[in-house]
Amino acid sequence: MPELPEVETVMRGMRLHLEGHQIATATPLREGLRWPFPPGLGDSLRGRVIARFERRGKYILVHLDDGQVLLMHLGMSGRVVLGHDTTVPAARHEHLVIVTVQGARCGLVDPRRFGIVDLLAPGTAMSHPLLARMGPEPLGNGFDAVGLARAARGRRSPIKALLLDQRVVAGLGNIYVSEALFRAGVHPERAGASLDEAQCAALVASIRDVLTEAIAAGGSSLRDYVKPDGELGYFQHAWRVYGREGQGCPDCPGLTQCAGVQRIVQAGRSSFFCPRRQETATVTQDLS
16 A cells, blocks of 8 residues: 555645646546545536645645545555646546646546545545544654654554554554664564653654655555656665565674564564564553
């Protein structure tokens, strides 16, 4: 699933391509994705000016001039294709096509149809059920060591599960949490309650660094994700532990006492770590 850096990259591409444009046509090519498209979506969007873009967690918010907000989530395999040929036929698995008066084309492609498109009434975006309980943005001022330590207090569940909880911090996913935990020297199975504020501060800094570097690289191109211009992101080449099971730890070169990068499964997801660099901890049931 595209994570925060990939969604941020898509959102920035859409902003560059579409901000300030007036929508000439919006054509749903299917009944919907995970859920049906809002009734009359094409008519509601036609003639509206795209005022600005915003990302909230893994969601893209397209703010229109009348106060409505087009909410988009890329799901497991969704991607946005941007171009200037408004006559190009719809691609396979393309479910929504927006064409602007200025001659831009935006298509939403989603082979697995786990994405989301909704149209929100003015003033209701942040109270939408998908957004209302979301935690602070990891790159914003609202995410800090004090807040993370408070969220972890009393939590015996693994720190990785805590960071993947969108109510604690918005937008983090499996890849970047694994990378941040490695940089901070925190084992993914370590109980959240066992971290002190200094360790939380190191983890916050690592999360910010990993996300900033990944956004600069255009995200990590996996099987389905590509940037809106068709180019591939390349942060996967900078992964230090994710997907590197059995390889040498980049922080332990030549050390015979380091067994290299290992993989465990947590809640059905792979976690990668260096057992020498990242402190282990016993995990007990979440008592919060």
